[in-house]
Amino acid sequence: MQDISEYLVKNKERFINELIQLLKIPSVSADPAYSQDVINASEAVKTSLLEAGCDTAEICETNGYPIVYGEKIINPELPTILVYGHYDVQPADPIDLWNSPPFEPVIKTTDIHPEGAIFARGACDDKGQMYMHVKALEFMVKTNQLPCNVKFMIEGEEEVGSENLGTFVAENKEKLANDIILISDTGMIGNNVPSITTGLRGLSYVEVEVTGANRDLHSGLYGGAVANPINVLTKMIAALHDENNHITIPGFYDKVEELSTEERAEMAKAPFSLENYKKALNIKAVYGEKGYTTNERNSIRPTLDVNGIWGGYIGAGAKTVIASKAYAKISMRLVPHQDWKEITELFKTHFESLAPEGVTVKVTPHHGGQGYVTPIDNNAYKAASKAYETTFGKTPIPQRSGGSIPIVSLFEKELKSKTILMGFGLDSDAIHSPNEHFGVWNYLKGIETIPYFYQYFAELSE
Ligand code: BES
Ligand code: MN
Numbered sequence: 251m252q253d254i255s256e257y258l259v260k261n262k263e264r265f266i267n268e269l270i271q272l273l274k275i276p277s278v279s280a281d282p283a284y285s286q287d288v289i290n291a292s293e294a295v296k297t298s299l300l301e302a303g304c305d306t307a308e309i310c311e312t313n314g315y316p317i318v319y320g321e322k323i324i325n326p327e328l329p330t331i332l333v334y335g336h337y338d339v340q341p342a343d344p345i346d347l348w349n350s351p352p353f354e355p356v357i358k359t360t361d362i363h364p365e366g367a368i369f370a371r372g373a374c375d376d377k378g379q380m381y382m383h384v385k386a387l388e389f390m391v392k393t394n395q396l397p398c399n400v401k402f403m404i405e406g407e408e409e410v411g412s413e414n415l416g417t418f419v420a421e422n423k424e425k426l427a428n429d430i431i432l433i434s435d436t437g438m439i440g441n442n443v444p445s446i447t448t449g450l451r452g453l454s455y456v457e458v459e460v461t462g463a464n465r466d467l468h469s470g471l472y473g474g475a476v477a478n479p480i481n482v483l484t485k486m487i488a489a490l491h492d493e494n495n496h497i498t499i500p501g502f503y504d505k506v507e508e509l510s511t512e513e514r515a516e517m518a519k520a521p522f523s524l525e526n527y528k529k530a531l532n533i534k535a536v537y538g539e540k541g542y543t544t545n546e547r548n549s550i551r552p553t554l555d556v557n558g559i560w561g562g563y564i565g566a567g568a569k570t571v572i573a574s575k576a577y578a579k580i581s582m583r584l585v586p587h588q589d590w591k592e593i594t595e596l597f598k599t600h601f602e603s604l605a606p607e608g609v610t611v612k613v614t615p616h617h618g619g620q621g622y623v624t625p626i627d628n629n630a631y632k633a634a635s636k637a638y639e640t641t642f643g644k645t646p647i648p649q650r651s652g653g654s655i656p657i658v659s660l661f662e663k664e665l666k667s668k669t670i671l672m673g674f675g676l677d678s679d680a681i682h683s684p685n686e687h688f689g690v691w692n693y694l695k696g697i698e699t700i701p702y703f704y705q706y707f708a709e710l711s712e
């Protein structure tokens with residue numbers, strides 16, 4: 251692979267500006283108010299694929315937002331890489347916590363990104379990381395060195411559970427046939443500590459509703475005599491963890507794989523400073539399941555967290571009222587072998603059993619998905635490792651991530667192919683939070699590293 255430096259010098263500004271244009275489109279899949287923008291983003295992605303050198307690119311309609319598919323097949327005998335990414339983004343709120351508007355990208359330097367970072371919703375998750383692949387393709391095509399076939403499948407519903415992607419994949423197995431799936435939608439340990447993501451957690455997301463009396467009640471006239479759904483809900487939630495922060499749902503841990511002492515020792519070798527971790531979050535202490543380190547708690551252990559809770563009066567001043575209903579949204583991050591549908595059932599049964607007489611409980615499952623562990627003894631990992639060595643000058647560390655991309659396990663099931671996760675974001679890039687950003691250095695490093703993956707993967711597959 252010819253060195254990209256010269257090409258970057260010439261095209262760097264344009265690469266950044268093109269990404270900025272894409273980031274200006276508020277493609278929030280969760281909020282119907284942005285539906286036209288989500289569709290506009292899919293069009294923009296299609297155009298970019300054609301401009302980068304795909305032979306064909308199309309918008310594939312689904313029951314939800316479209317999937318953009320593009321390909322460049324240079325020789326059917328050669329291996330094929332399937333690039334997956336998403337063009338939809340998380341909602342921007344709370345909007346007033348942004349230092350600049352979420353859909354008006356600006357470049358600012360930070361301590362971690364002295365060369366500047368692009369601040370915008372989707373900068374890192376996933377428009378910036380997805381677009382690295384488009385520009386890497388452009389470089390390989392324009393310089394005549396694409397070493398294998400490539401297919402792109404970029405969806406618009408990742409942030410809402412990829413509901414329609416499963417059907418698309420199942421119905422298009424031939425079209426999507428590949429030798430490896432390549433995704434940049436995760437992170438790495440640090441700009442000086444490249445890492446390859448080798449695990450993703452599964453997810454079960456549920457909403458709960460606790461109902462008391464048939465109407466809101468005066469908290470003086472009825473208080474103390476009738477169940478208060480908010481009191482009850484918080485008590486039920488508190489009962490989901492014990493004093494060691496273990497989850498109390500019966501059967502919850504049955505399928506959790508306990509790592510061996512050696513595996514845990516291997517994991518502990520990854521550079522990590524608890525002091526810096528606490529400092530970055532402005533907390534005095536970390537918190538979590540007893541017996542596990544911070545890095546274990548957020549990767550190889552399952553969790554249960556309330557993501558939102560509401561009910562009752564939250565307006566100005568005081569209103570003395572016992573609301574009839576209380577609600578919470580709860581996510582459970584799962585580890586490989588835990589089945590998300592089974593866990594959802596276990597949760598439902600247990601949560602309902604926690605309710606005292608005097609309230610009714612409704613548990614509504616949202617979406618979920620299986621976890622995934624990637625092999626590190628295959629050609630894809632070797633090729634990725636060599637690619638990072640080439641551009642970072644360091645061997646990357648395998649690292650399990652705490653986040654979820656549920657569709658990855660489905661790819662394996664339907665397409666029978668493995669996934670390699672080459673993420674270039676940092677945990678501090680604030681994905682899903684206000685002031686999300688993506689380092690300009692990281693963006694360009696990704697564009698530089700990806701073509702080497704193609705080259706080494708093609709060589710190792712010979
Ligand atoms: N890109 C993230 C997942 C991620 C981020 C994995 C960083 C590893 C490291 C993805 O867009 C995401 O946000 N996934 C959701 C799950 C989905 C079903 C909504 C998540 O992890 O909350
Ligand atoms: Mn993502």
Ligand code: MN
Nearest residue numbers: 340375409682
């Ligand atoms: Mn996301």
